[in-house]
Amino acid sequence: MSKGQQRTAVGGPWFEDLAVGQVFDDAPALTITDGHAAVHQALVGDRLRLALDAHLCREVTGAQTALAHPSLVCDVAIGQSTGPSRRVRGNLFYRGLVLQRQVFIGDTLRTRTEIVGLKQNRPRGDGAPLTGLVAMRIRTENQHGEHVLDFWRCPMIPLREGAQPTAHADPFDAIPQTLDPAAVAAAAPAGWDLGRYREAVPGGHAAALRPGEVFAVEGRETVTGETELARLTLNVAYTHTDAGSSAHGRRLAYGGHTIAIAAAHTTRALPELVTIVAWHGCDHTGPVFAGDILSTEITVGDVRPLEGGGALADLEAIVHADRGEGGPSARVLDWRFIGLLA
Numbered sequence: 405m406s407k408g409q410q411r412t413a414v415g416g417p418w419f420e421d422l423a424v425g426q427v428f429d430d431a432p433a434l435t436i437t438d439g440h441a442a443v444h445q446a447l448v449g450d451r452l453r454l455a456l457d458a459h460l461c462r463e464v465t466g467a468q469t470a471l472a473h474p475s476l477v478c479d480v481a482i483g484q485s486t487g488p489s490r491r492v493r494g495n496l497f498y499r500g501l502v503l504q505r506q507v508f509i510g511d512t513l514r515t516r517t518e519i520v521g522l523k524q525n526r527p528r529g530d531g532a533p534l535t536g537l538v539a540m541r542i543r544t545e546n547q548h549g550e551h552v553l554d555f556w557r558c559p560m561i562p563l564r565e566g567a568q569p570t571a572h573a574d575p576f577d578a579i580p581q582t583l584d585p586a587a588v589a590a591a592a593p594a595g596w597d598l599g600r601y602r603e604a605v606p607g608g609h610a611a612a613l614r615p616g617e618v619f620a621v622e623g624r625e626t627v628t629g630e631t632e633l634a635r636l637t638l639n640v641a642y643t644h645t646d647a648g649s650s651a652h653g654r655r656l657a658y659g660g661h662t663i664a665i666a667a668a669h670t671t672r673a674l675p676e677l678v679t680i681v682a683w684h685g686c687d688h689t690g691p692v693f694a695g696d697i698l699s700t701e702i703t704v705g706d707v708r709p710l711e712g713g714g715a716l717a718d719l720e721a722i723v724h725a726d727r728g729e730g731g732p733s734a735r736v737l738d739w740r741f742i743g744l745l746a
Contacts, residue, residue, distance in 0.1 A: 416490035416640075419536040419561045420570050422519050429516040431484035433547075434638060436472045436511055443636055444476045447629040448664040451671040453605060454679060461508075464601045464678075465593070469509040474680040475664035476637075477507045481544040481553045482660050483637030484515035489559040490640045493535060493651045494688065495659045500580045501555035501683035502587050505546065512547040521579070522572035525560070534563040539576050555683070556580075583684055588716065588742060591681045598678065598714040598746035607676040610707065610715035610745035617704040619673035624699045624726070625665045627692060630657035633664075657692040662737050666721040669700035670743070674719075677743050681716065684740035692736050696725040699733070714746045 434440075441455065454461040454471040461470045478501065486492070507513070521539030538561055544553035556579045563570070602609050634644035642649035643656040650656050663686060671677050692698070705718030723737035 417488055418491060418567070419522070419538070419563045420567055422488065422522060422538060422561070424519055424522060424574070426488070426519040427516060428488045431487055431515055431638060433512050433514040434480055434484070436476065436480070436507060436509055436513065438509055440476060440636060441470070441472065441509060443632070444473065444479070444664070447633050448475065448661065448668050449625060450475060450664065450668040451675070452677065452679065460601075460604055463604070464597050465506075466595065467508045471679065472507040472509055472511065474503055475660070475667045477503065477513070478553065479633070479637040479658070479660035479664060480513050481515050481542060482557065483634070483639035484513070484544070485517040485540060485542045485557070486639050486641045488517060488519070489538065489540070489561060490642055491561050491649075492559040492641045492643060493562060494560050494656070494691065496537065496558045496560060496688060498683060498686040499556045500583055500685070501553065502583065502591050503553060503681050504551045504587075504591055506593055506679065507546065507552060513544050513552065515542060515544045517542050520556070521574035521576045522570070523574050523576065524570045524572045527569065533565065534567060534569060535560050536563065536570065536572060539574070539579055581685075583682055588682050592710060592716060592744060593679070598712070601678060601746040605676055605746070609676045610709070610717070613704055613707045613715070613717055613745065615704055615707055619702045621669040621672050621700045621702070623672065624697045625669070627657050627661065627665070627694055627696045627698060630661050630694050631655065633661050634658045652691055652693070654693050657694060657696070659688050662688070662692045662698065662723060663739055665698050666700050666723050666737060666739055670702055670719065670721060673702045674743065674745070676745060678714070678746055679744050680741055681744055682742040684718070684742070686737070686739045688736065689738055690725065690734045690736040692725055693727075696727055698736075699724050699726065714744060717743050717745055719743050
């Protein structure tokens with residue numbers, strides 16, 4: 405660098421740089437294309453029929469293009485929210501996610517992220533960097549300004565080396581622990597021909613589901629292309645592309661990758677699943693790395709019939725990772741969500 409030239413570091417904020425009320429809305433908008441859908445499907449193996457079969461999707465929804473898989477939509481929204489959390493050490497949870505409007509190929513997503521709470525973690529006492537929890541409210545709209553997603557997430561972000569602990573101690577009480585039933589009911593797609601779906605897709609559909617049923621999916625999935633999925637969805641968290649930025653000394657797989665594989669496993673257990681409309685919550689109970697072999701067990705909870713036919717089903721997916729190291733598999737995900745069945 406020549407004498408007199410200014411050197412500007414390009415990076416994200418540290419925990420002590422954040423303040424409640426800050427808004428980040430500068431992530432690029434992204435138009436969902438067939439290319440995004442194809443790469444996403446190749447990386448996670450999703451088998452949701454309306455995202456794969458444009459003809460069936462047109463007959464059921466009236467849309468001229470295929471459904472954008474809800475996992476892809478959520479992965480993009482999360483990725484667009486990572487500007488202020490690019491130094492993240494891990495994402496602890498998601499809460500209250502509602503797909504207020506289904507997304508189709510060709511739609512464009514824009515995301516606004518607001519800091520709604522900050523909580524300093526206790527120092528560990530072993531020389532590890534100081535960290536804090538950041539509560540974020542994330543809202544995503546389409547190209548028409550229509551609401552698509554609304555949810556909270558909580559990344560853990562470090563302080564600068566040598567920084568003093570902050571006084572942040574927000575209780576996070578504003579983050580809901582349960583979904584608003586009215587918001588979920590409103591999110592159930594109106595005008596879809598679920599009768600046509602039942603005709604076209606074999607299986608027992610909503611009528612065959614029984615609360616308490618457990619499905620143990622035998623076919624496991626190896627995590628590959630974890631860095632590519634982060635890039636595809638505009639996720640700029642360093643830990644997904646740079647092992648040196650990870651708290652584990654290895655690149656951490658994007659949390660949305662694990663969730664999307666759990667969604668793909670759900671369509672093996674419930675191949676009649678029409679779509680996903682909401683998440684009660686999702687806890688990352690352990691890290692996931694490239695090469696981990698994921699297994700999923702799905703439990704059926706409450707099944708609520710809809711007036712126009714079909715039902716909303718509470719589902720829980722528990723995911724374990726086998727690292728081939730001779731030890732027991734590690735529990736890495738607890739995802740509680742709501743599926744639409746015909």
